[in-house]
Amino acid sequence: MVTRHGIKLAVYLISSYFGDLVSKVCECLLRRGTLSYANIIRFTELNKVQVRNALLVLIQHNCVQAFAIQQDGGFGEAPKIVTQYMALFDNIIHHMRFPKFLAIASEEFGKECEEILEGLLQHGRLSLNQILDRHKETSHQSEGNHTAQDALQQHFSKLINSRFVERCPAHEPFLAPPVEEETTVKKRGAKSAKVMEESQTIEQRALEAAAPMEALRFLVESHAETDDHGQVNEENPTGMTAGEKVGSELDTEGANKRKKEVLWRANFEEFVRRLRHKACIENVRTRLDDGTAIVLRAILDATRSAEVKVKLEESVPLSMNTIFEEVIKNEEGRTMTLEHVRAALVQLGCHLPAIGIDETYSIDLKSIIELAQNEEVESIVLRRYGREAYRMFRLLSKAGHLLETDKISDSTFVEKKDTAKILFKLWKDDYLHMEKVVTYGIKQSQFLLWKVNKRTLWEHVLDEMYHAALNLRLRIAHEQEQEKEILQLQREQLVGELAKRYRRWRKVRIVLESSLMKLDDAIMLFHDF
Structure with missing residues (x-):
């Protein structure tokens, strides 16, 4: 989109x-x-x-x-x-998300893997030899240090095996x-x-023709x-x-050198998948409870450890034993019993079968994402238009069909005159769809019907988010340009008024960058997940 x-x-x-x-x-x-x-x-x-x-x-x-x-x-x-x-x-x-991708790699494999990934993100695509050469330059490693090279190749293999890096x-x-x-x-x-x-x-x-075969996509060959x-x-x-x-x-140059080493790049698809899982877990934690979030995380971790490709719509079916084994791997999950896990699965929308051999479960990730999208748009309406508009929008969003103005007024306990004003405001800003119905009889009457058209609204909301992200980046660049003289000074030179200006710039930058990261989470919710 x-x-x-x-x-x-x-x-x-x-x-x-x-x-x-x-x-x-x-x-x-x-x-x-x-x-x-x-x-x-x-x-x-x-x-x-x-x-x-x-x-x-x-x-x-x-x-x-x-x-x-x-x-x-x-x-x-x-x-x-x-x-x-x-x-x-x-x-x-995805260039906006590079810090998030690096944080995921660092959390899972440590600093060394993060540095390899950072090089790939900076340069786009590199061969293994280029990665090794870059490591020598950044770490001032001697030419014959085979131990360090072997360690680097092991870290690179970890990134390949976790699907964080793929062939170009x-x-x-x-x-x-x-x-x-x-x-x-x-x-x-x-x-x-x-x-x-x-x-x-x-x-x-x-894109399909360009993509390497799945058997080769994550294959490392020595030559x-x-x-x-x-x-x-x-x-x-x-x-x-x-x-x-x-x-x-x-x-025109190097015509005889037709063969080159395999080039590697960061696998954005896998990082987006990890961020999608994280968003689902956090949404469940906020909307339900910690125990349910623990179970969902265990299910998603189990599919990753089994190296199974998870579909966007739902998780891979897993047996109760597999889920429970994954739950008790973490300290916070060891207090949970099988009954706790079953209760969490019910909250996640699973229908529990009779206990037996075929007791398997899968989670509808698509419905979790849709709930998160609804909540995000509702929160925008609440902040921008107020509580009464929020109640009307929520009613129409859940109804999924056309409702008449008087019906909306009665259901939300808002005066009819105010209801019409609020609905027109939401319609004018492209948050609602309106249809006029004229009835002919003894007296001609006109009714206004309203509904939430999620497909067009989601696109509109996403465009507003892109606009806000662009404004934030422009503001960050403006602030940096304003204080470029201070940023060029050494730390010991920042005294008095200069120190105040530096502290102010630092606070502003932190606020703007954190706002941009949160906004990007919302963008991914509507575009990538």
């Missing part, structure tokens, strides 16, 4: 990290969608070198994915292969022409044809090699067929 202010926030992030030229190319892709190299040059009005370098930076930092498609040539010309580039909005926004996708997958795909589908039968009709967008297909990553290709010469290697203007 890419909204208007979401694009503005993404462009600002790229501009603050990589400069205006790179952000201009990124903005062009975000606003216009997937484009060829020639079209990027045309729309941005930058020269070839500037666009090429900007794309290289964006690909290096996992913000753009390239893919090749076949296009028909002109009259009497053979088809040609053209490289397309698409911006990865989610990966750009293919730099430029080739998507077969639709005609070829239709022929293949016909051979497979009508069922496959139906699936093809509901097929993904070309961008989704490109693994792959094709060059991060190439930026122009349209190929006329006459190139679909199966040929796409040409690249970056191949």
Whole structure:
């Protein structure tokens, strides 16, 4: 869900990290969608070198994915292969979450793993040798210190095994022409044809084609090699067929070195999954109690330790024995009995079967997220419009269908005149959907019906959050610019009025950054979870 202010926030992030030229190319892709190299040059009005370098930076930092498609040539010309580039909005926004990702890795594996991950987040993608070289530079390690290198490789393996780090996708997958795909589908039968009709967008297909096979995604090989990553290709010469290697203007140097080491990057998907689990646990703790949160955390931990991929909608089914074993691993769970665990499962929405061999449970994570989303929007309405508006909004949100003004007034114990004013205010700010119904009889009457359209409202709320996040980042940058002279001084030079200004800046920064982190939690709730 890419909204208007979401694009503005993404462009600002790229501009603050990589400069205006790179952000201009990124903005062009975000606003216009997937484009060829020639079209990027045309729309941005930058020269070839500037666009090429900007794309290289964006690909290096996992913000753009390239893919090749076949296009028909002109009259009497053979088809040609053209490289397309698409911006990865989610990966750009994830730059705000790097401190959260580092905190997760540090909490689970310690400082050494955090430093490896920090290098990957800073540089986008690195080979194992580059990670080793970077560690030597930062730790001033001697060239022949094999013990330190072995330890670093062990830490790297921990990150791989926990799925915090993955192989980079293919730099430029080739998507077969639709005609070829239709022929293949016909051979497979009508069922496959139906699936093809509901097929993904070309961008989704490109991401799937670029993703490494699951068997290779987290595989570390001692001498693994792959094709060059991060190439930026122009349209190929006329006459190139679909199966040929796409040409690249970056191949002018090192043409004989076609093989390079496997490149690795942070696996954003796994970090988002961990943050989703944390959000579910904290929501259950706040809404229900600590015991239920302990049981939910145990279930989610058990699925991780079993290395089972959890679906977004629900957790993997687990037996009561497995759940209880996981609960008593933690000190706070050792006071719980089987009955306590069963009671917690009931609170989590599980239907308890008759006790026996098939006593398995799964948690509906989707419903927990939906409850959290409802609570977040209700809290916004309460803060912005007051308690009476909150009661009306909550009534309509739970009803899920159209209600008439008088019915809302009677149910919330608010005067009809005030009810109409509040409802109009919420409607004007896009928090409610309104429909007018006119009845004809002896006397013509008009009724106003109201409801909460969650799909459009959630998008509106998310866009407001992106807007607020952008404003916070701009305010942080403004405050830093205002006090840049003080920030350049040594600590011993900060005395008197300078010390006061420094303390004030520090307090302001802490408040703004903590507000931004909390706001990002809400953004993830509506966009990533």
